[in-house]
Amino acid sequence: MVLLSFFNLQGLNLLRLATASPLVRGNDTDQQALLQFKAKITGDQLNIMDSWNSSIHFCQWIGVTCGRKHPRVTKLKLRILKLSGSLSPYIGNLSFLRELDLVGNSLYNQIPQEIGGLRRLEALHLANNSISGEIPSNLSACSKLILVDMSGNQLTGEIPSLLGLLSNLKNLVFYNNSLRGNIPPSLGNLSSLEELGLTYNALSGIIPEALGQLRNLRIFSCTGNAISGIIPVTMFNLSNIREFNIGLNKIQGTLRSDLEIKMPHVEFFSVVENHISGQIPNSIFNATYLKFLQLDKNRFTGNVPSLEKLDKLFNLALGGNHLGQRREGDLNFLCTLVNNTKLGFLNVAENNFGGEFPECISNFSSKLRGLGMGGNNIWGRIPDGIGNLINLEVLSVPINQLSGPIPFNIGRLQKLNLFSAENNFLSGTIPNSIGNLTELTELGLSFNNLQGSIPSGLGNCKNLLLMDLSSNNLSGPIPPEVLGLPSLSIVLDFSSNYLTGELSVEVEKLKNLGELYVSQNRLSGLLPKNLGSCVSLEKLFLEGNFSIHFCQWIGVTCGRKHQRVTKLKLRFLKLSGSLSPYIGNLSFLRELDLAANSFHNQIPQEIGGLRRLETLDLSNNSISGEIPSNLSACSKLIFVDMTNNQLTGEIPALLGLLSNLKVLGFFNNSLRGNIPPSLGNLSSLERLGLTYNALSGIIPESFGRLRNLSFFTIFGNAISGIVPVPMFNLSNIRIFDIGANRIEGTLHSDLEINMPHVEFFSVGDNQISGQIPLSISNAPNLDVLEFYDNMLDGNVPSLEKLDKLFRLELGGNHLGHGREGDLNFLCTLVNNTKLGSLSITENNFGGEFPKCISNFSSTLQDLSMSWNNILGKIPDEIGNLINLELLDLAQNQLLGPIPFDIGRLWKLNIFYAHSNYLFGTIPHSIGNLTELTELVLYFNNLQGSIPLGLGNCKNLILLDLSHNNLSGPIPPEILGLSSLSILLSLSSNSLTGELPVEVEKLKNLGQLDVSHNRLSGLLPNNLGSCVSLVELYLEGNLFEGPIPPYLSSLRGLEALDASNNNLSGGIPEFLVRFGTLNYLNLSFNNFEGVIPSEGVFKNTSAIFVEGNNKLCGGIPELHLSRCNSKASSKTSLKLKITIIVVISGVTLVFSILLIIWFRKKKEQKPTTTHVENSLLQLSYQSILRATDGFSPQNLVGLGSFGSVYKGILEANGAVIA
Structure with a gap:
């Protein structure tokens, strides 16, 4: 082989092949911690904790999310699930936990100190529970915390100053608790903080100067505390603030008109109900985004500056100050609001404003809904143009010096709810046009100089709750139309006028009125008998007119x-x-x-x-x-x-002496102690109600003597012991309810229960064991039979005689033997024509699904058979139960297809059949279930395509078809279901095709999961229309192309997984701005370029980007290569540089070899081998072809000066390196 070494300026990371990390096994510590958490849950109304058992992996338990790489718990989300109990200290063992969300339950006791050990924790949601005690100071050890919300609890103690160490914190919220002490100055170190919510606590002290350093702060609210001192000037310069709310405190200090307030983006500014004095600073009116300006109930003085720049102002509240100087010109500032088109509410009441009622108010925006000007020194007339404010709902001008008549145009204000003008000098008659105000609920015109008669048109004001026309000069009779207003429920006051005539019989229509005043008039005649129809009256004043005996007082009856x-x-x-x-x-x-x-x-x-x-x-x-x-x-x-x-206290034993007593009711109190045995002496007693108290002890044996007892309920106490056998022989009993206690004892099948008239029999939620007595079927009038949540076992006897039974609750016991025949008792209900609800969930029932259920009465509404061992098929005839609203067959061993006749259950709201062995296709008839809200079929073997007819189910809020063998495309009709709001899960199937553009209609959906299918194509742009999405799972598909920029509108995303696809392009910068995003997996795609280093990308435990060979940059913990500043995302430029480097390397090698050859030739030393035979004569093009374009797959090694590639020559097949 010949060695070819090339300089490579791009470095190792551009050419390295990524390898996946092996999956690690689950962690027993996490499972034990979760089980200990469950053990502290004492109330679980929705049975959420039932899934937390060894039958499935803990990562599949409801509310539990594990990491993608390894089965360690990363999220525990149990929001609004009606759980009660305390927080287990074992929560601290969930060492990989990033998010803990327990919002909206009934958890109590303290937050365990062990929570400070959750070093990876980013979000802590404990809002809206009943948690007490102090905030653990070691929460500061959770250094990755971004959000802490403990609002709506019963926390006490002080805010720990160590929280100032949480440098990543963005949201810190403690609304509605009982925290005391000072606001720690250390919170000023939270440089990332965007929201600080301390509203409605018992905090005192001052606002720390250090809070002025929080340059990212957008929301600051400490309203409803006892904070004093002054507002630090630096707080007025928080340039990012949107909401500044310090109302309802004891804050003092004097503001000046030239105080610089620089809050350019502030929208809500409130200092309401403090002790702030001085003038309103002119600079506040430079905040052109202001919508709410609330300065009411302070001690502001002086004039109000121009409001012309505040063209977005919606609510202006200046009431309850000392503004104005009781002279002309005080209200000139109001005329600067004429061009404001947004103004909805204006309150300047209870000040020192003087001058004439401004005519310019008639030119205000017609959007004005509330106008409050009472309690000033305003004079002049109410302008006729007031009728232009056609959307006005509140017009309040009492306690001024207004004169003249009430304008006739007042009748144009047809949306007016409240008109208050009492304590002025108004004169003339009440205009008839006031009868046009049909939305009026309160009319207050007392203490004026109004004359003439009461207009009968007031009878058109059918929504009036309160009418006060007292202390005027009104005359004539009271119009029957007014007394005929049944809506009047608070006050009707005509006192201190000159009204004459009789009190008309129409007074009988005032059945809802609380107070009636007609005193000090000139009314005459007899009091009408039907005054007694005013059954709601609390106050009746007739003095100065008539005189009545106490036996005629409301509510009093005297002997004949x-x-x-x-x-x-x-x-x-x-x-x-x-x-x-x-x-x-x-x-x-x-x-x-x-x-x-x-x-x-x-x-x-x-x-x-x-x-x-x-x-x-x-x-x-x-x-x-x-x-x-x-x-x-x-x-x-x-x-x-x-x-x-x-x-409180105990039930007195002496009550046992009341021998005539028939009814004794103490429901819903806090009585404690034992039930007195002496009550067994009340031989006439028919009804005894002790439900919902704190009674303990046993049911007295003497109660077996109460032969006339028809109603006995002790539900919801702490009574223990056994049920006295004589109680089962009270032959007149109709209602027998001993549920939700601690009653024990063993029932046996031959126990004699002789209650022939009993209609309601409940022993649910106790600790009773044994078998259901055969004699219970001797109660033919039974309407409700409840044995739920006990320890009963054995077989259920025949229920054939119970032909009036409406509800049967047997869930949560050990009934059945897990074998054929367990459910035979159900077939004895076939002739029952009243049955409405049947629950046998969470037992040991086995055997085939009884076909006889198909012959049950069509009155059946609820059928729950989940969490048993029931075999066989769902019978085709299930469609006969046409009034069924709930069908729950989950967690059994059912197989076969879903019957086509399921489509006949057109009233069905909920259908659960998950975790069975159902196969075949989902029938098209399921599209007939137009009332369906929840359809859950996951973990079955269903095949074929998703039926188009599901698009007819316009009320669906949850659809889960995951973990089946479904194939074909996702029907656009499904994604067009705008009702889906909780979950749409189609994951772990074999679905193909593209994600339809109809996905844009899922605007209300919280979670979308289409992961682990074979979906392909580009991600649609209009996926960005799903603005309510919190979780989006796309992983394990064949999606390609870039992440669409339109996804930038998904600001509420907390989890996004698009791993294991063919996505390409750069990672979008908009992901940085997703403040709630705490899980982002983009691994194993073809992304390239610079990875951001802000937002979620700062958190290595929240992001996964491995398997994208062309990514660079990011935070150091990602161990990616550094990006070339000129070509970090330019692939073509990289290739050019690589080619230049390779050519340079080749040229250098050949140059060195040529020099050596010439030297050897010059020395003329003998040689046995020619250079041209030692060195292959290779062109650059042949090397490029041999190494497949210097492919990373051909890279065999790296040196400090270059890279080594292997290749195969086309000419002779020789291997080179």
Whole structure:
């Protein structure tokens, strides 16, 4: 061989072949950590944790995402899944975790310190839970954190100053907690910070001067705290700020008109409700992007400067200050807003503004919806041109010195909801045009000099809730049309006028009115009897007109023989306050009904003196304290209901003395202790309701004596022990509910249950074991039968006699033996014509899918049979169940095709059949299921094409057909389903063709997964229309060409995987600006050029770019070659340089050899071999062909001065190097 060494200016990395890393095995540490996390979850309403078991790899558990290279947990996303419990300290063992998202659950207790060990963590979402305790200071060790959101919790303590070490942090949000102490100055070191949210806590101290260093800050909100001091001047120079909100604090200081405020991009600026004084700086009006300017409720003084430059201003709030000088010209600034076309709300109320009502307001943009000018010293008339503001919804001008009439043009404001002009000097009549204001809900014209009659046109204002015309000079009768407004629910006030005539019978229509004032008029006649129809009245003032006896007071009933109060019924009257002990003086009282109000404090002991009391209804209030034990002295009591209060303490044992008692209800309180056995003495008792308390102990044996009991419910307590056997023989029982307790015991098949009239029987969510008694079928009136979430085993007996059964819940037990015959009991339900819901999920049922289910009543709406061992086919006749809305057959061993008749279930909302062995094609008839919202068929053996008819399912929000053997193109009709919002997964099939352009219609979709198919062609530009996408998976296909620039609109992406395709071109710069992107895999494509080094590209654990031989640059950790500054992305230029270098190398070699030859010839030394035989005579073109254009595949080695290639000569087949 002959050695040919060439200089190579491009270096090693341009020619190296990339090799894939081998896949490593799963990590037991991660699995154990997840199981420990699950162990701390005490509530799982959606059964999410059920998938967390050894039957599947932990990387497939719901909410778990593992790395692509190795099965280590990188994301744990369990957002809004109704989980409750505490955070396990084992979370700290998930050492590869990049994202932890537990938003919107009911997690409580503290954040474990171990979370500080998650060194790769980038995003921590714990918002909207009930987490308490302090923020762990060692969170600062998670140095890669970009986002921390703990808003909406119960956190206490101080904000750790060590958080200032998190140099990558962009979002730090602690809204709505109970954090105290100062804002740490160290947060000023967070140079990347874009959002700092501290709203609604108990923070004090000052705003640190150091926060003025946060040059990237876009959102700063600390509203609703107790922060004091002044605003650091440097804060006014944060040039990137968009939202600046420091309202509802105790901030002081004096602003000056010449203060420089440089916030060119600010859109929301609020200092509302502080103690800031001085003048409004002129410079604030250079912020031309301002939409919201809220300075209300401070101590600003002086004049308001011109607002002409603020042409985008939507909301201007200046109320509650000391602006203006009570003189002409104070309101000139308003006229500078005439050219503003965006203005929607303007509030200058409660200031010192004087001068005439500006006529220019009539020329404001017709978009104005709210105008507040009350509480000033404005005089003059309301201009006629006010009617030009046709979109006005609020017109508030009270407490001024306005005079003259109300303009007739007020009737043009047909969208007006509120018109308030009380406490002025308005005169004349109320214009009839006011009857055009059909959207009006509140009308306030009190304390003026209005005259004439009340216009009957007000009867057209059918939405009025409040009308106050008091303290004027109105005369004439009250129009029946006004009293006929049933919408009036808050106040109707005609007091202090000169109204005459009788109170018309139309008053009966004011059934929703809370307060009626007609006092101090000249009304006469009898009070109409149908005034009693005003059942919602809380206040009625008639003085100065009529006089009435207390027996005519609302809610009071007296005896016929004597004027003593026998009934006090004030339910649903929105009353609040406490119960007076003088209630005990109503010695003739038989009924006290105060239900559904807002009474609080304790029940007075004096109530025990009402010896004639038969009915006591205090339900649905906020009464606290204990139940008075002397209530037992009210021996005639028949009915006691204290449901939905805040009662504490124990149930008094003395209540067992009330021998006449038929109803005793204590639902939804906080009662504790044992159920008194003495209640077993209440021989007349028919209803006993103790649901949702904190009762413990056992069910007393004595309850077996309550022969009249028809309603017994103790659901949702902590009662333990066993059910006394005599309880099963209460022959009058209709409702028997002992669910959600800790009741144990073993049932046996021959237990005698004699409840012939029972309609509702529930022992769900306890710890009962044994078998379902055969005698349960002797209750032919059963409507609901619930045994769910216990430890029952064995076979289910025949249910043939239960022909009225509507709901059967057997899920979450150990029923069945995993063999044929387990499901025979289902066939005994064939003659039931009422069945609506059937659940046998999570048991040990085996055997073939019963064909008899097809003969069930067509009333069946829900059928759940998942997580069993059911075999065989789904019967063709399943289509007979035409009212089915839920069909859940997942996680069984079903095989065969999906029946064509499935298309008859046109009311079906949810169809789950994943994780079975179904094969064949998806039937076209599935397109008939137009009400379908979720279709999940993953992990089966389905074949053929995706049916076009699925495009008819316009309500689908989730479609998962992944992990099957589907082939053919993706139907455009599927991608045209704009309803898809949660997931569209077609991954791990054999789909071909291009991604259809109809993908643009998936504007609401959160996750799109078409990975691991055989899709080809270019990525469509209109994929960028899917603006709601959070996760996009395209890997493992044959896509080619560049990443379209239109994908730059997918700003919400958190994960993008396009690996293992044939994509080319440069990596788009717009990916740098995706602030939420935390997983980007572009490996094994043909990308070239410079890789960015900002944004997600700064995080080596978030990006994967291996297998792209022509990439260069990037952060050093990627170990890519440095880019040539002139030709980093110019492939053609690289080739030219390579050719020049090669030619130079060849020329140099031949020159050296020629010199040697001449020297040897000159020396004339004998030689046995000619030079021309030692050195092959090769042209550059032959070398280029032999090495396949100096292909990287022909590279055999590199030296410090050049590269060595091998090749085969065309002429003689010789191998050269």
